Amino acid sequence: MSRLRVLVLMGGPSTEHDVSVVSGTGVVRAMNPERYNIHPVLIDKDGTWHWSARELSPYQKDNFSVNYFRSLEGTAACTKKSPALSELPAADIAFLALHGKWGEDGHIQALLENWGIPYTGCGLLASALAMDKIKSKEIYRANGIPTPPYRVIWKHDFTGDTLVSVADELGFPLVIKDPLGGSSIGIGIAKNLDEAGKIAQDLFKDSNRLLCEKFIAGGEASCGYIEGEKPLPPTEMRMTTREYFDFEAKYNGECQEVTPAEFPAELTARIQELAKNAHFALGGAGYSRTDVRIAKDGQIYAIETNTLPGMTPTSILPAQAACNGITYSQLIDMIIDKSLAIKR
Structure with missing residues (x-):
């Protein structure tokens, strides 16, 4: 029986890059080389993809780490930002060891669907x-x-009275989140209006809207x-x-x-x-x-x-x-x- 050709995607541009690399490393090491032809792919924080034209040897699989990509030389080393499908190793499926923005929000799912490559996990819409x-x-x-009671506040009409209204409805402690944050990044718990204002102003640096949630x-x-x-x-x-x-x-x-x-x-x-x-x-x-x-x-x-x-x-x-x-x-x-x- 022919082996499945698997791309193991890890890294990505999100704040969860390092955690994703650990996930991808664990997956690669645990895969059965008698069943899978394994091609790990590292995506840097700037969106650059790294892979090898050659499959992993059993020794490389068992000892895999992110240093593998640094050790590639010559024609085995492939590096490109936004590669075309034809440039990647042929694959039967992509194992997504990605987390957070771009990897878990539908972006990579849309790309793989456009390429016609099956992938692990939920689809484009569910992910988004x-x-x-x-x-x-x-x-x-x-x-x-x-789900806990909540309010949404927007950067464009945020004033000093906004959080007063939210606090009157939801009370303190008040959970304030970047709605697109992953791995519990972009979250704070305010015990009073001063703390809520500081948390909101900080999170508004990276988001145009915030989720305010009653603390349970x-x-x-x-x-x-x-x-x-x-x-x-x-x-x-x-x-x-x-x-x-x-x-x-x-x-x-x-x-x-x-x-x-x-x-x-x-x-x-x-x-x-x-x-x-x-x-x-x-x-x-x-x-x-x-x-x-x-x-x-x-x-x-x-x-x-x-x-x-x-x-x-x-x-x-x-x-x-x-x-x-x-x-x-x-x-x-x-x-x-x-x-x-x-x-x-």
Whole structure:
């Protein structure tokens, strides 16, 4: 049987570039060379693509790191900004280890669809909707999925009275977000109007609109969903030194991720159902992961859905899959197989 030709895309121009490289590295190392012809592709922050015309050897695969691209020489080294399809290695599918803007917001999905290359994860529209936290909340509400009360504020008509009105409606603490921020980057929690004003002014430097959301006191969890598979157990985020699950908590060890979460069975089932409903409400395909807040009264709220959740060996989705007896390598096979069956 011929091997599948797989492009593993990693990096990208978003603030999550480095995390994406770790995801891509883990995926490459875990892929079975007897099943796959592997071509890793690094996309720099400036949009330059790096790849090799040759497939990885088993040794290169097992020891793969970002240094691989620096070691390429001669005709094996391919570097170009905005390459044409004909310049890339022929591929049966692209494994997207990208995160954040450009990789998770529909841009790369649109490019691959134009090229006729199947890819892993959700499609163009679902990716764009899920990346936009305002649009995704509108869809949650329209489909009866609970999400914290919110207001949208705009840079062009922002005044000192804007946040007074928002605070009167939503109260403090007040969560303020860049609606297109990823990995909990571009988010702040204000305890008063002065803090809210400073956070808003800072976030308006990179966005024309902001999402103001009522802070739900309680706990936080995240739950993956894989179509056609046994429900995954949620992960509880136990904060150590921070109030909420932000970038530092995720990647600097300031949060303990407990998988499976030690929740009552009834709460676990509700979180799993919410993750499934959020996935399909957004038009998801294959797999996704939804973050939730758990209020002190037990009510759960959808915060956001990740259409390309982290895929490092220690990421939440692989940890949840492991609880169901699915190894990291098997999860990669499963994602590829399910993605090849999707009709875009």
